[in-house]
Amino acid sequence: MTTDDLVEIQQLLARYAVTITQGDIGGLLAVFTPDGTYSAFGDTYPLAEFPSLVAAAPKGLFMTGTPAIEHADGDTATGTQPLCFVDHATHEMRIGYYNDTYLRTDDGWRLRTRAMTFIRRNGTHDSGRPHAFERPTA
Template identity: 35%
Template sequence: MDPRAVSDIIEIQQLLATYVYAIDAKDFDTLDRVFTPDATFDYSVTGGEIGDYATIKPWLAKALAPFPVTQHLIGLPLIRVDGDRATSRTMLFNPMQLAQPGGDHLFFVGATYVDDLVRTPDGWRITRRAEADPWVKDPPQNFTPEKAG
């Protein structure tokens, strides 16, 4: 593997890590350094939204507000670089704690992030993200995910 490809893969791995740490810290402005302004999203398989970055960024803040604790644990991504474009598939294991009257509820979500990336003057950015292959263990009863808008 040539040195530029290795450098690209490491930079993309760091970008993916930046995303999960920002999400768990609820530092949504950091996402501006992860996604292109015209990025598109499809979180529908896990009960989330489909939309562009301007819609999804505030939705993430709203959707994650009921969860005082989340931990988005990602596996080693499968990254394919082709010049200034790349794709990645990254497995996710996500313990989540939902604040509820009478006691918090801990449950687990798994999925795969499927991303398209582009090299920008500021480094690699995700331009399209979808979730695939979801599963949930011990989902909370009577909980409706937040919708955009």
């Protein structure tokens, strides 16, 4: 993996944080591959469900750290990125990290999968409470 690849992935993840903070769903979806997924709350959500998931989530500031790219092999890579979310209304924080897979596409590097892990006050690391988001019924 080249320095250019690392910078491109870092910019991709910066766009994730900025677009979700600003409520720019179109910009947020653009950082994923078309088959991209997001995992949290005990489930995995395809990109088509991501707008509903974001709409149901608290609003605030997504502050992310520099990702640690753990594995890179040609057009794929994996990494972990720390997160601190600050709720806009209460300024309460949630902390954790994302485990990601990246794919180089014709449009550049994109997130293929992003899985959230929360760090609790008691030190537990988990993917969230399954009831935190209710999927719409068909």
